[in-house]
Amino acid sequence: MFDYLNEHSEVRAMRRHHFGTAKLAAVAVATALSLSALTACGGGGSGGSGSSGALEMWTFKQSHVAGLQAAAADFEKSAGVKVKIEAYTPDDAFATKIQSSAKTGDLPDVMETHSDGEDLGFGASGIAAELTSVVNDAWLARYPETVRTSGYVDAAKFKESQDDGSKMHGVKQGARHSVPFTIGTFGIVYANKKMLTDAGIARPPATWAEFVEALKATHAKDAKNGGLALGLKVPDTGITWLAQPLAYSMLGRSGYEALFGKDKAANWSSPNGVKVLQAYDQVTPYWMPGTQTLGIDEADQAFAQGKAAWLVGGTFTLAFLGQNGMKPDDVYAFGLPGDAAGKVPDPALGPLALTSLILSATSKQPENAKKWMEYLSQPEVAAKFSKASTDLPATELGAESSSIVGPALASLLDSFKGTPExxxxxxxxxxxxxxxxxxxxxxxLVDMSPLKKVTPEQTGQKLTELTESFWATSQ
Amino acid sequence: MTTPETAERRTVSGGESRRTPSGAPPRRRRIRTEAVSGYLFVAPAVILFSVMGLYTIGYGFALSFAHWNGFTPTWKWVGLDNYADLLWRDPVYAPPVQAAALNTLWVMIFVPLLTVAVSFPLAVLLNQVRRLQGVLRSIYFVPYVTSGIAVYFAWRYILQPEGAINFLLGTLGLGSLQEPQGWLGNPDTALATLIVVIVWGNVPVAMLLYLTGLQSINPSVLEAAQLDGAGWWRTNVSVIWPLLMPLTGINVLLNLRESLHGFQTFLVMTNGGPAQHTNVLGLEAYRLAFLENLNPTLGLASALGWMLFVVAIVLALINLRVLRSRV
Structure with a gap:
C-alpha cells in the first residue's frame, strides 16, 4: 500500500515538475515575445537604402513619380545605382509620414519637400543633412538666380529662425539643407476653353474686371458647372493664391505689404484693405457649389471633370489636370489678371522654388544619394523630367526652354516676366x-467668400485683429 | 480509508524526512515556485504597461510644460504657459481653442442624447420581433462594423451638393430642403450633419447594450406590470426604462467620451471646415501635435490633451454619482 502511495506521489511530483517546467517555458516565451514586441516598437529601422542596396526617394507629388522613375532608370544605367521612388499624398500625410519615420529610423535617402520652410524645418530638426560642402558653385549655377538661395539659411532666414516659435529654430546661418527641384508660382488661373466658348468668351480675360465678367457669363450659362473652383478646405489657398496677388495689383508693393503691418490706416481694416476685400468679394456669387468642402486635389479633379469652368492653382496644377484626363490644349492658363485701375495693372508672378530635395541625415548611402540629387539637376535630365511630369524644373533649360517644356508650360513661363516692382x-x-x-x-476670408457670413468691412477688422495677435505674440 | 491525496497531504505536512536538500519544506518551495512563476507571467504585462503606459503618460505630462517640436535635442520649459496660452492668454491659440470647445460642447450634448433617443426604442422594437431577429440585429449593427475612413468618405459623397441626400430630396419634391452648398459646405448645417453621422455610427453598440439589458429583465416583472393594467407605452416608460437606467448611464458615458476625444470623423469629413466652423478640441490637439510643420507646438497639444483628460474624469465621476443615486 505504501509502495503504491509512494509511487503515486512520485508520479504526481514528476507531473508537477513537468508542469512547472512547462509553465516556466511558457513564461519565458511570453516574456521573450513581449520584449521582442518592445524591441520592434523601439525602432532599429534601416534608415533608407535598406538591405537591397537601392536608394530610396519619397515625394508628395504623384505627378512627379513617372518623371523621377524615368530619370532613375537612366541613372542606374550611368551610375549603376538603383533608385526606388515612392509617393505619399496628400501633403499632410507626407509630413506625418516623414515625422513618424524619422522617429523609427525608417527615412529614405532622399526626399522631395516643400521649399523654404519645410526643408529648413527638417534641417533644424536634424532630419535633413547639411549640404554646404556638397553643393558647389557649378551645381548652383544650373538654377536661376532667383531660386539659388532656396534651402540656404541666409541672414533673413536666420533672423526669422531666432523666434522661439519658428519651425526653423535651431538652424545655423550659412547652412544649406536642400537644393531646389521644381519652380513655379501660385495665382495661375485655368479656364475650360469649351465652356468659355459656349458662354461667348473668345479669349482669356486680361483684367480683374474682365475676369469677374467672364465668371458671370459662364455662371449664367451653367449655374451648376460654370463656376470657379478652389480647394478652400485648405483655407490658405484663397488668401495666398487669389487675394494677395490681387492686393498687390491694386495697391502696389508698399500698399500690399502695409496690409500686414501694425498701422491701422494702412492694414486690412483700412479703406485700402476693405477695397481689396470688396474686389475679392465680387467672385462670391460664382464659386462652384461646395468648393469650400474640397481639398486642393479635389478641386482640381472637379475642374478636370467639367464641374467648374474656372480653377485657381499654380504652375504645378497643369500636371495634375493632365493626370486626370484634361489635355493642356483644353485649357487657357494664365496669371491672375490685375486690376486695370490699380498700382500694378498687369502684374507678373515671381517664380519661386516650390519643391526641393533634401538628403536624409540617416542615409546609409549619402555619397550615392548626393550623386542622384546632382544628377537630377543636370539640364538634360531636368528637361526629360519636365516633359514627363508637365512641371517646371528648377534647372534652367536655356534658350530652348519653351520648346522643351511645350506650349502650355511655356505660356506659364510668360507669367514670370515683369519688372521687379x-x-x-x-x-x-x-x-x-x-x-x-x-x-x-x-x-x-472663407467666412466672407464664399460663406457670406461676414462683410468685407468685418473681414478687414478680423484680419487686422489676427495680424495684431501675431505681432503681440512676437513681442 | 486513506486516499492517495490524504496520504500525500500527510506526507507533505509530515516531518523532516520530506525536507528538500536546501532545508525548505516542499510546500513552501511549491508556493515560492508558484509565486515566482506568477510574477513572471504578469511581468510582460507590467513591463509593457510601464513602457507604453506609465512612461508615455509621464512623458506626455512633462511635455505639457515645455515647447518642443518632437525633434530638436532640447525642450524649452515654460511652466504653465501652455495651459494659460490655450485657455485665454495667447491671442493666436486661445480663440480657436475656445471656438472648438463650444463645438465640442454641442457634440457632447447631442451625440449622447440622440444616440440614446434612437437606440433605446430601436432595441425595444427589435426585442419584440419574433422572426428574423438575428438578421435584423446584424443589419442594425452594420454601421458599427463598417465605420471607418472609407465610410466617412462615402458620407462625404452622399452629402455633397450633387450627392444622394440632395438628389433624394429633389426626387421627393422637397427641393426647398436641398442644401445647394452641400450639407458639409454650409456652416449652419455642417456641425449638425456631423453629429448625425457620429450618432449613426454609435447607435449599434448602444442598441446592443440595451438589447442585452432587455433580454435579462425577468419576464415576471413585465407580466406583473401588465396584470396591473400597464399598456405597452406605460410598461416601457415606467418599468423597462428605469430598469435599464444603468445601461443608459454606460451609453451616455461612452458617447460623452467619444464626443470629447474623437476627431477622426471631423478630420476626414471637414478637417474642421468650412472656415473652422466644425473644429473640435480633439482635432485641434491633433493639428497642434502633427500638422504644425515642425513648429514647437507638441507641448500645447499635450496640455490640451491633459485638459481633455481632466474633463473626462470629471464627467465620469458625475456619471458614477448619478448612477449610484438612481440605482
Missing part, C-alpha cells in the same frame, strides 16, 4: 508678423 513675389515674407499663419487668415 511689377512682380508679385510670394517669396517675400519679411513684412509678415513673426509666426504668421496663413491658414488662420484664410479661414477668415
Amino acid at each position: 511689377g512682380t508679385y513675389d510670394p517669396r517675400r515674407r519679411e513684412f509678415f508678423p513673426p509666426g504668421y499663419k496663413q491658414d488662420k487668415a484664410g479661414a477668415i
